[in-house]
Amino acid sequence: MQNVDLIIVGAGPVGLYAAFYAGMRGLSVAMIESAEVAGGQPQNLYPEKLIYDVAGLPVISGINLTQNLLEQVARVPHELFLGESVQKIEKVTDGFFVSTDKEKRSAKAVLLTTGAGLLTPRKLGLEHEEQFAKSGKISYFIRSLEEFRGxxxxxxxGGDSALDWSLMLENIAEKVHLIHRRTAFRAHEITVEQVSESSVEIYVPYTLSALTETGLLLTKVKSDEKVNLSVDKILVNYGFVTNHIDLIDEIELSRNGRVKTNREQQSNIEGLYAAGDASDYIGKVPLMSVGFGEAVTAINAMTKVLTLDHAIRKGHSSSLF
Known part of the structure; x- marks a missing residue:
């Protein structure tokens, strides 16, 4: 059985940065990730999507953000276990046992950076959807923009993802049609303005009535008006259904199924912390940039209460490298 100071469950952006910061503070750290690659949603769901809200990075793609985080964490000692699914976390006298489908490890503290849990895309619920998805005509996220070229x-x-992808596809696809069931979009105002000024053809308010051999049959809301839209590819951006699995007995979850944490990102179980979309508290803002800060808060908190004689007490990096 392996023993470390900190086990981080989840190797998405917040987990990777948490591992770096923990290593910088002198903690021995191991990350456990169920996917075969690190990077979480930006790496696995939208590697080519551009991200604009990370401090110091005016714009970066999901795949490049992951690469930067992996280069950063490589500067400190750490272990990364990919393709392992955590089955159970047990609280013991001097810390935790973390059991996966392959191994059992122990740690003084555990940080959950599991995001919102297991993600399943919301589907259309229409006839022929599965057939269209298997053929590649329907996608629920974009791995490569080249699939849409021409x-x-x-x-x-009608949210940020739908409008962001529409703008990114504008210069790749032959034509982009944006369909939303309401008259108003739920995206940032500046993005809505950019789409309205672009060549993207907007259909609002329209619902999707059927999948056809040539594309889509649309129906205008509160109207009998129909539109047959001929398309080659359909990108569904209806969000994801989350299933946050309870990994430890007696952990307190919010109504959203996230881990309830205090101002130091600790759960109701001493030594068990959460950051990023895995955590919930009054005033929570579900942004990646916020999650980075939550990871720092959690690690600084645990260095004060756990027996970590080798930890670096000051959390500044200016003289470490």
Whole structure:
């Protein structure tokens, strides 16, 4: 059985940065990730999507953000276990046992950076959807923009992701159609303005009635008006259904199924912390940039209460490298 100071469950952006910061503070740290690659959603769901809200990075793609984080964490001693699914976390006298489908490890503290849990895309619920998805005509996220080059694309949804993808596809696809069931979009105002000024053809308020051989059959809300839209590719951006698995007995969850934490990101179980989308508290802002700060808060908190004689007491990096 392996023993470390800190086990981080989840190797998405927040988990990777947490591992770096913990290593910088002198903690021995291991990350456990169920996927075969690190990086979480930016790496696995939208590697080419551009991210604009990370401090000091005016713009970066999901795959490049992951690469930067991996280069950063490589500067400190750490272990990364990929393709391992955590089955159970047990609280013991001097810390925790963390059991996966492959190994059992022990740690003085555990930090959950599991995001919102297991993600399943919301589907259309229409006939032929599975067939369209298998053929590649329907996608629920984009792994490569090149798949859409020169294609006629329909983007379904009214949030930030739908509008962001519409703008990114504008210069790749032959034509982009954006379909939303309401008259108002739920995206940032500046993004809505950019889409309205772009060549993206907007259909609001329209619902999707059927999948056809040539594309989509749309129906205008509160109207009998129908539109047959001929497209090659359909991108569904209806969000994801989350399933946050309880990994430890007696952990307190919020109504959203996230781990309830205090101002130091600790759960109701001493030594068990959460950061990023895994945590919830009054005033929570579900942004990646906030999650980075939450990871720092959690690690600084645990160095004060756990027996970590080798930890670096000051959390500044200016003279460490």
């Amino acid at each position: 294609k006629r694309v329909a983007v379904l949804g």
